[in-house]
Amino acid sequence: MSHSIGLSIRNGTKVYPGTVALDKADFDLYMGAVNVLVGENGAGKSTMMKVIAGVEQLTSGEISMEGDIIQLRNTDDAAKRGIGIVFQELNLFPNMTVAENIFIAREKTRGGIDIDTEAQERETRALMEQLEQDIDPNDLVGDLRVGQQQIVEIAKSLAQNARILILDEPTSALSAAEVEILFRVIADLKRKGVGIVYISHRLEELIQIGDYITVLRDGVITGSRSMDGVDVDWIVRNMIGDSGKDFAKEIEHPFGGEIFHAENVSLGNSAGGLTVDNVSLSLRAGEILGVYGLMGAGRSEFLECVIGRHPHATGNMFIDGEPLVEKSVSARIGRGLALIPEDRKNDGLVQILSIRENMTLSSLHKFTRGFDMNLRLEKETVADFVKSMTVKIASPEHAVSSLSGGNQQKVVISKALMTNPKVLLMDEPSRGIDIGAKAEVFRVMRKLAADGLGIIFVTSDLEEVLSLSDRILVMSNGRITGDFTHDTATNTGLVEASAIGHTPLNNNKELA
Template sequence: MTDHPIGLSIRGGVKVYPGTRALKGVDFDLRMGAVNVLVGENGAGKSTLMKVIAGVESLTEGRIELQGREVRFRNKADAVREGIGIVFQELNLFPNLTVAENIFIGHEPVRAGLDIDQRSQARATRALMARLEQDIDPDTPLDHLRVGQQQIVEIAKALSQDARILILDEPTSALSAAEVEVLFGVIEELKSQGVGIVYISHRLDELIRVGDYITVLRDGEITGSRPMQGVDIPWIVRAMIGEKSKEFPRTEAPSFGEEIFRADHVTLPRAGGGFAVDRVSLSVRRGEIVGLYGLMGAGRTEFLECVMAQHPASAGRIFVDGHPVIERDVAGRIARGIALIPEDRKRDGLVQIMAIRENLTLSSLGLFTRGFHLNLKAEAARALDFVRRLAIKIASPENPVSSLSGGNQQKVVIGKALMTSPKILLMDEPSRGIDIGAKAEVFTTMRALAGQGLGILFVTSDLDEVLALSDRVLVMANGRITGEFPAGTDPATVIAAATPSFLKEPSA
């Protein structure tokens, strides 16, 4: 469309990481004065594509053209000089600095080249806050703001560099309804000024509302690209997930026992109002794999953390084997037979500098302790037993766990959890960051554990995985359970439950 000229193009874009091709020959056009929405499942390549545009990553093959000329971004600073700004989903701010210092860090106004002109910096910050309709004092320490306000500061930081192309990655994930309306107003203003905006979100209602053009990514390839007019949810779903399904077949018929785990009305208040987890109740039987599916911000991870007593403000009742769990600390929950495999294994599941053996036994050292002494021989024997049981590929159990591949690191985290003899295993995104071969091994392990009578509740953002691996699928949205489905349910039905705003017919 002549009203929205192409400002940036990628042609034949390929990005290769060790073990995976994140982008596979992508052709992408970014139009100016318009909102270019980008949609796809987790791992589809959206963030990689945006990091390439923002100079955070470089293409392995292909080229980037800006206003018709080829450009090469060696780093983010190169992209910023060309007028490209990005607001990452994970806030990239300094909590110990003020709002003004965060906005202008790295490009502070100076006086005579000697010191920072704090008065000018504060004045510019007030202007940005007024533009964003926020009453935030420039001198406020960032850690005094709630998360939604910090997101606004992140957006102001990008605007302070006069970005002509602005990438917004899940910008509303932490915003209240009122703040979302403010953001949409700012987007309209930027569009009228000719700014090209890339908008990434899992909230399909937002995409329909703000988008002018839509691009869909699946497994590193573009499966749909067109103006937004006439786009409906079935079109997006087909482009996102396709007709094919990843296969994780059962080798034997499932056999379920009695209820092993139950959560009743688990609730977690959200900072700033509302609930991250809103009266969630569910149960798992022995030998059952229950998948918990939902989009970003649905409250799935927070629910698992509540079960593991990681949120003192949470409420609700937990039962294991029919008995109430009254312990309010993580160690107490582990002792009662609950184990969690966290989403971020490197940060929360492993100690990278410690040996594989030490990581495996970290949660069950009491088994090898007599008084003040640790029986290293018994510990090493137990660790080797789990290495064999889980087929973890290692040269030596004394090597640091950081020497292992992502898939084998994930198996170490699973082994550490299993060594506590759990009755219910909570798994948060068990296949994240591992290749397809490692996924198959992890899923085979999950099936085998369920066959031995372990109850498994796992969170995933991969629709194919949850439908193929689960005996029962639960869907969360906005902190609540919005659907329950048997294995083999039509993907569009599950997507509809994950985006409840589309359960109602839009008004004419």
């Protein structure tokens, strides 16, 4: 089936101070098709996406729609031409309802004066039915989990009847069932002639859903073609110049003694049940312990219990054999714990602060003497981490919000490492990170483990947990339902264990 070109960029160049983000890029967006845009963090994907959405303007070059050269001076210009965007970093108001978020700045009114809340709620219910979601229009967005908030963002764009829809990492926080629903919605939009720009770091997902693919590297388009015959190796070669298959190559090293132990940790929920249900586990120095499970399994909540975000959680925890009795997050950081949260935007970073200020936020005591800051030491330390973590920045004084998602994640990891933790807790560490950045982060994890750091990371990515973990636990419905060594773990075994729920295993007594 042939597709018409709805939007084109010719010789598109975007220059920031010290950085060429787009370099003479030629791009065609086909209508009634999924146009996949892929590249490493900092490759220029976000810049191209923002140019199409009117968030940024080209330094040189031109944009045309259906043969006419156009100017997209702002997001209003783009919206008037039927261009919508769903950002990976959610742009929602947590203290407002789902319906209010969907219709914000374009509220439905009676007589042009009073807001027609009934009409907004009615259309919101219809959108949620289309997305097969049981989300009430009057629910506060702040009470929804991240995956549901992502659905609300998608519904907000669907409500605007966009002719061109840009989806930036739309599945990064969705469960497998929610991903299937999204793909059905995308197929329906294609049938209606909508042109979709789809950005994701899940390469197999791109191949499954894409009709056309464009690969960017350092602002330059290195490959552009229909998806016919495209495989993962072709994508990765164009992204980084090699296959990248050894992104989690193991560094052989002996493990130390037990560095962390959790015993019967439980956390209640609002329904009277348990979000975390008597979880016991141990971690050795130098070990990477992967915790696999689907969304809602209790993995993130367990890490939050460990770091002290739920002071009413029950159970016992020990570091180096000594009881962990401190309740606050800051006190537990002082005992040697550090957490990389799943939601880096809201929980890991202060968006209005600079890269430098975010990196040192948890370890300011290292750079102070009395009331004086040793700015020279702080800047030198930040420069060392920027280099070791390969954070792509023009200056550490720039706002952290100016960075791509992957580079923001590296800042969060650097902030945690500056506290010199004994145990590093990582919640979906590769969420929103491309294969190149993922390789860098995972190599850092392996190096840290080889140096004696204990790491617990949770993920819903099978390939990730199988390739990176020394040992794997599976969680479902708040309980540990599987315990595997690196050698005994298989895709089938992990998936089956993740579906067990509250059914006890024969070897459950040995899971601790």
